[in-house]
Amino acid sequence: MTPDGSLLVADDLHKAYGPTVALDGAGFSIHPGEVVAVMGPSGSGKSTLLHCLAGIVTPDSGSILYNGREMATMNDAERSALRRSEFGFVFQFGQLVPELTCVENVALPLRLNGTSRKEAERAALTWMERLEVDDLGKKRPGEVSGGQGQRVAVARALVTDPRVLFADEPTGALDSLNGERVMELLTDAARTTNAAVVLVTHEARVAAYSDREIVVRDGKSRDMERVV
Amino acid sequence: MSIGHTLLGLLESGPRHGYDLKRAFDEKFGHDRPLHYGQVYSTMSRLLKNGLVEVDGIEPGGGPERKRYAITDAGITDVERWLATPEAPEPYLQSTLYTKVVLALLTHRDAADILDTQRAEHLRLMRILTDRKRRGDLADQLICDHALFHLEADLRWLELTAARLDKLAEAVTK
Numbered sequence: 001m002t003p004d005g006s007l008l009v010a011d012d013l014h015k016a017y018g019p020t021v022a023l024d025g026a027g028f029s030i031h032p033g034e035v036v037a038v039m040g041p042s043g044s045g046k047s048t049l050l051h052c053l054a055g056i057v058t059p060d061s062g063s064i065l066y067n068g069r070e071m072a073t074m075n076d077a078e079r080s081a082l083r084r085s086e087f088g089f090v091f092q093f094g095q096l097v098p099e100l101t102c103v104e105n106v107a108l109p110l111r112l113n114g115t116s117r118k119e120a121e122r123a124a125l126t127w128m129e130r131l132e133v134d135d136l137g138k139k140r141p142g143e144v145s146g147g148q149g150q151r152v153a154v155a156r157a158l159v160t161d162p163r164v165l166f167a168d169e170p171t172g173a174l175d176s177l178n179g180e181r182v183m184e185l186l187t188d189a190a191r192t193t194n195a196a197v198v199l200v201t202h203e204a205r206v207a208a209y210s211d212r213e214i215v216v217r218d219g220k221s222r223d224m225e226r227v228v
Numbered sequence: 229m230s231i232g233h234t235l236l237g238l239l240e241s242g243p244r245h246g247y248d249l250k251r252a253f254d255e256k257f258g259h260d261r262p263l264h265y266g267q268v269y270s271t272m273s274r275l276l277k278n279g280l281v282e283v284d285g286i287e288p289g290g291g292p293e294r295k296r297y298a299i300t301d302a303g304i305t306d307v308e309r310w311l312a313t314p315e316a317p318e319p320y321l322q323s324t325l326y327t328k329v330v331l332a333l334l335t336h337r338d339a340a341d342i343l344d345t346q347r348a349e350h351l352r353l354m355r356i357l358t359d360r361k362r363r364g365d366l367a368d369q370l371i372c373d374h375a376l377f378h379l380e381a382d383l384r385w386l387e388l389t390a391a392r393l394d395k396l397a398e399a400v401t402k
Contacts, residue, residue, distance in 0.1 A: 215347070
């Protein structure tokens with residue numbers, strides 16, 4: 001699978017944890033500005049696929065090309081740099097640093113990349129405005145609701161203008177209305193910046209915000225666009 | 229949906245011509261399936277025959293005469309009864325898809341494939357509805373949400389069935 005113009009392409013990925021096979025020949029591809037849902041039952045390997053694509057986990061075999069470059073040939077420092085500057089992450093729970101205010105949380109990735117505090121917090125506030133949480137800047141994560149916290153997390157994931165946003169069950173802990181708003185804001189923001197979004201979800205109503213879906217079952221993937 | 233009851237309900241706020249009724253129906257309920265004029269006029273003559281509406285006035289025009297309809301007391305009672313009666317849940321999907329899945333298993337075809345294809349089709353429709361919801365007003369959102377929740381319920385059934393295919397195969401081929 002080597003679709004032209006793909007930003008991130010994986011082919012024939014295998015990964016086992018001891019005797020447990022997590023990925024068994026899975027593939028994936030995504031273009032800039034595209035939102036692809038990765039669906040499948042619990043334990044099907046979808047989170048492992050996301051972790052491999054994001055360079056968090058190294059597959060046992062198979063190829064992952066990011067922007068034309070094989071990730072297996074990168075060293076740890078290069079992969080870390082990639083995760084910090086080119087990738088953004090949103091997870092289901094516990095991603096904000098409780099001791100920092102919301103604006104400091106959003107500014108954190110820029111600060112880690114060496115941006116000055118003033119400039120980082122200015123960029124953070126711009127993103128918080130887009131995610132409709134700019135009034136929470138001085139509050140700490142413990143003082144905001146789940147839905148607000150998740151929007152802060154999305155703002156933080158997007159503050160570095162990543163080219164790929166990895167979202168693993170980003171609305172899993174939210175009620176329908178909040179989940180929906182987070183998905184609207186997340187996909188709008190990603191489309192505005194032409195970021196690709198890898199969206200792992202088992203919820204169909206969340207997947208409906210994607211452009212297409214890949215189904216993972218027993219470690220194998222199936223690109224439904226090529227089926228229907 | 230009962231077109232007759234819906235048109236009757238629209239008439240409750242005041243008399244209207246057939247054309248106005250069609251326009252009001254399409255605007256509020258007919259996003260996917262606007263009414264044909266023929267449907268409006270055949271429905272109105274049935275309601276007229278059953279005494280649920282009456283002709284409130286006739287305007288002569290260049291073409292056919294334009295009748296203005298008004299709801300009768302019997303019509304209002306009929307709308308009232310319809311609104312108070314719950315709808316029968318529609319178990320259409322289980323029966324059709326269940327049949328397909330069982331037939332696939334019996335004929336040694338790939339039943340998971342049928343479920344995957346159906347999931348993709350459901351998601352395709354869910355994307356259209358989600359997009360309409362994003363662009364629409366509150367009424368659009370509520371109408372689309374209703375459809376989305378139903379499709380989601382179907383999808384949950386698909387997932388559960390996919391997870392039980394081996395057991396189902398055992399049961400139906402016994």
